[in-house]
Amino acid sequence: MIIVMGSREQRDVDNVVSKVEQLGYKAHVILGVERTVVAAVGDERDKQRLTALESLPYVEQVVPILKPFKLAGREVKSESSVVECGSAKIGGKHFGVVAGPCSVESREQINETAAICKQYGAHMLRGGAYKPRTSPYSFQGLEEEGLKLLKEAGQANGLPVVTEVITPDNVPLVASYADMLQIGARNMQNYGLLKAVGKVKNPVFLKRGMAATIQELLMCAEYILSEGNPNVILCERGIRTFETETRNTLDIQAVPVLKKYTHLPVVIDPSHSTGHWDLVTPMACAAVAAGADGIMVEVHPRPAEAFSDGPQSLKPDNFADLMKRIKPLVEIMGKVL
Amino acid sequence: MIIVMGSREQRDVDNVVSKVEQLGYKAHVILGVERTVVAAVGDERDKQRLTALESLPYVEQVVPILKPFKLAGREVKSESSVVECGSAKIGGKHFGVVAGPCSVESREQINETAAICKQYGAHMLRGGAYKPRTSPYSFQGLEEEGLKLLKEAGQANGLPVVTEVITPDNVPLVASYADMLQIGARNMQNYGLLKAVGKVKNPVFLKRGMAATIQELLMCAEYILSEGNPNVILCERGIRTFETETRNTLDIQAVPVLKKYTHLPVVIDPSHSTGHWDLVTPMACAAVAAGADGIMVEVHPRPAEAFSDGPQSLKPDNFADLMKRIKPLVEIMGKVL
Amino acid sequence: MIIVMGSREQRDVDNVVSKVEQLGYKAHVILGVERTVVAAVGDERDKQRLTALESLPYVEQVVPILKPFKLAGREVKSESSVVECGSAKIGGKHFGVVAGPCSVESREQINETAAICKQYGAHMLRGGAYKPRTSPYSFQGLEEEGLKLLKEAGQANGLPVVTEVITPDNVPLVASYADMLQIGARNMQNYGLLKAVGKVKNPVFLKRGMAATIQELLMCAEYILSEGNPNVILCERGIRTFETETRNTLDIQAVPVLKKYTHLPVVIDPSHSTGHWDLVTPMACAAVAAGADGIMVEVHPRPAEAFSDGPQSLKPDNFADLMKRIKPLVEIMGKVL
């Protein structure tokens, strides 16, 4: 931490030095031309409480120096992690494709979609059973029945399945059906939920919140990792900005930033970022070239009849085209599809 | 819903008309100079599924016309609601002040703060027992012990208490200690939690998420109201923007926008919006003049020693000054402090 | 500047120290537990070039400590500035109201509006003659004819006038008609224009850009001040965010932040921030209570017929009501209307 003094009075500087030392750090005072600065030396990740010094009238600001994550960081584990989930591998050399409908709507719909996904090369099947919807009057998902249908469709087609879990007490139930647990964007900072999925054995697919910084995403992964679950996949799915042509703004730059900081796999969801089916494939291609470890895309046999997210769902032939177009790009990136 | 056609082919228009009618609405076709438009007439709030028509290649966009909230809206209840919580009233003529520390840290700290808040005129005491913290390594709150200390301090000083609840299964416990339940910004769209607080009798203090639109905030209130709990207070506490001089950007315009749309009380939290104690009082004054029904502010006897949110906490004399400065403004607005 | 090292090799640290010294600063090395930091001591405002050290692979980041503005800052001039423009004063004890139409449309329209503005207590008349419009097919203003009509209406009603200037070579012409020159939000960082208005005697009304930080706004004022023109008024008129209920998001927190950093007057424009006439008066009241030195509002005799900005223009009786409502608030703030 660097504490920038607003005052140059010796008494005020002494006061800050004394508070820094009380909290167990060494203080170095640097007299600048216009500002005096106090550097607090020690393990910064526990130094959160030093920020409270900003409440002193003679302190201008407190500037952190270190990144606050540990277990998610490359300093702890330099090689890239590969998350395995049944037959699927995501990370390292393995480019993973997760596909399926927004919601499980019926046995026919999920079976039909699963077969399409398998046919064109997806590695995992997605499908929502518990749907966090903006309106209480919208379709809320088939719940446990949806979990059963999803599992059944996955097994029939040889695809491990991932589905969203939205409350901590529901984690055991969902974990008994699903191979991988998804934390949705709206729940990224639902810490009770993060702790709960940190305690099960299923890998976790963690989506970045719409207004979350890259650092906050990594701190949420840290919650899961610190509970003992090492299998976390990070997913960038668009952040909220002023642009209204698309549902969200895909922060593609998050891919190389995350790959620099963390060993965890990074996946892009171009369906939620764009909100429009005709923008999904170009963004899937961009994701591959940016260095992502996989994509998650929404596929529906008849999007115009979808209960949710119809506008952004790919028809079967669109999905086939997407897979054909990303294949040579994945190879150029030195990965396996 | 207004469906803007990308195509002018009769066949495509017929197709859209037929799908609109299948979903139970009437379709009006308007031939414009450059675009054909299909208006779907019927109760729009159930028309969510019409948006899926955007997935048709010959549909350019689907534009909703109605606001999606019902129970929260002034069309259902035109007079402003007053939420009562023990001795406190917020809404209508009643300007409410909720004050207290970010976290309950100890019996001494919460008792000392409660006495200060009472002395200078607060109507309710706040204090966190379960803390959603960005880092798993930061102080996470005293949990049930904190609830007990908060209740004790409130009762000793004649102040009803409000505290945050972060998981659905914890709602009964927190509701047994706290007079009002707070939903934090990070949990605004934690729908399981919203449904759970919709089922208890305690009033709910609902904070706007950092990236949530005004309409999404109202839809979250709608979740609580539709479960049967009519006592919801909305709180604007700053949204996330590019500006870094302050912790968040206070969307003060949300006050008159919300007052236009909803009968629910609207409260401003200038502590979290600014992130700096010396900006809190000017923003509390602005909140009053903008027409807010109350404020929530953080007060700590010794901010530099606070376990959390020290930089934005008011010292006792700052809080006394805030109360003195808002008093004449509240009166000019025709309200009672 | 604080240079955070990515490497702990002595050779790399020596290299940075040597580059810091070559640029004329003293270097202090602090060995932290996990990072080594080099503090560069000297006049930071010329230290921009030190940021280039971030391009070295062994440097993690370069963190500036000082604010980059000088002449605009309270460190150079601690008392608040009062900008005088004919009979109008804005700043210090003087709360200024600038009112008028978006565009000068005709002699009748501007004369009628000027009389209304004067009648209800405005101090200055606004009106655009050169309009920066999003579309080249929209009304672009009456140009010099508009300037003449504006001046005439101002003089007839005893109101100094302010109007926007959009190109550097037009500054002398506009300055010959207008008492004050406005720099619009889209031109805030049009540095050629800033330099040009810095060279005339007319006071300057500088609007914050839609995506400009508070610090960037102050740096633009610095451009004008450093050319020799000390009379600059800063105007917050809304920034661009994800919220779509309003045209822009009013950053009301910018008022106390700016008042802390700068001696220049700070004015709020609630017409452009809200985009809706019925939100303007509550925001004008909030501006007063937040400590602003004035407001700029759009007034039109018949908004539904306005050539531009109709939705956000006040009708005469709305403007009368606004003036009546802000009066007691201005007095409570210890200012004169």
Added chain:
Amino acid sequence: MIIVMGSREQRDVDNVVSKVEQLGYKAHVILGVERTVVAAVGDERDKQRLTALESLPYVEQVVPILKPFKLAGREVKSESSVVECGSAKIGGKHFGVVAGPCSVESREQINETAAICKQYGAHMLRGGAYKPRTSPYSFQGLEEEGLKLLKEAGQANGLPVVTEVITPDNVPLVASYADMLQIGARNMQNYGLLKAVGKVKNPVFLKRGMAATIQELLMCAEYILSEGNPNVILCERGIRTFETETRNTLDIQAVPVLKKYTHLPVVIDPSHSTGHWDLVTPMACAAVAAGADGIMVEVHPRPAEAFSDGPQSLKPDNFADLMKRIKPLVEIMGKVL
């Protein structure tokens, strides 16, 4: 335009119909279940003035249906445009690489950089002579001397040159040295400048503003096109969001959105979007895969000594690596490097 009524009174509806007809459009009234809607039929691009109806108390909102651009749109010209500039072609099958330093600093520096750019395959040389800098105390460019040095270096190495022009009256001078004129992000809505570059023969490189929507960018191109200059290249260079790990957020989704709407070439600038040299190459690759027509990147022989933008400048070997990595991607996309 769709006018959504707030009132259902016949008198109010009649009033709106009458105003719509007065402005020369046909009005269609649709009685919905909860709202009455008036559709105004006619050429919408001149209908801007209809938005003023939102100022009527009985009108809830006015919703535009058509995109406001004409000449920039694919409806006017469906095939993709190729912009030629000396030996360089950008657009269609031609993927263009524009490289060079942020600023022209000296004859040696620009000559050395030009040779590097040529050697590794750039098609055009960039270099700033007039620099729009945030601080008036920062290096402002070598001005005309810089233009001369840039032209000389371009000619010596067989590279057409592009440089920024910042004031309208400077356009003829800059156009006499430079092959292509750049409009910087801060000047995107400097309409006087847009009109000036619309009148010369040089192609224009138009950068998107930091807070500009995709539609606003197209309207700025429309300004240039409507003055008679058909050679405009659009450049996405990052928008401003809350994320601070990168200088800006690259809106990569703008590429397919723009390609859908416009025939003009679309180029990505990964140097300004990222702000960090080590993120530039992954983003250049993503740009190719997303369907962009080219990239603009900053290259400097010794970034740590750069007068401006050092942190984001590529060293020669980094640029060589970038070119090597994009080559196979460009080929897969069916284009020529």
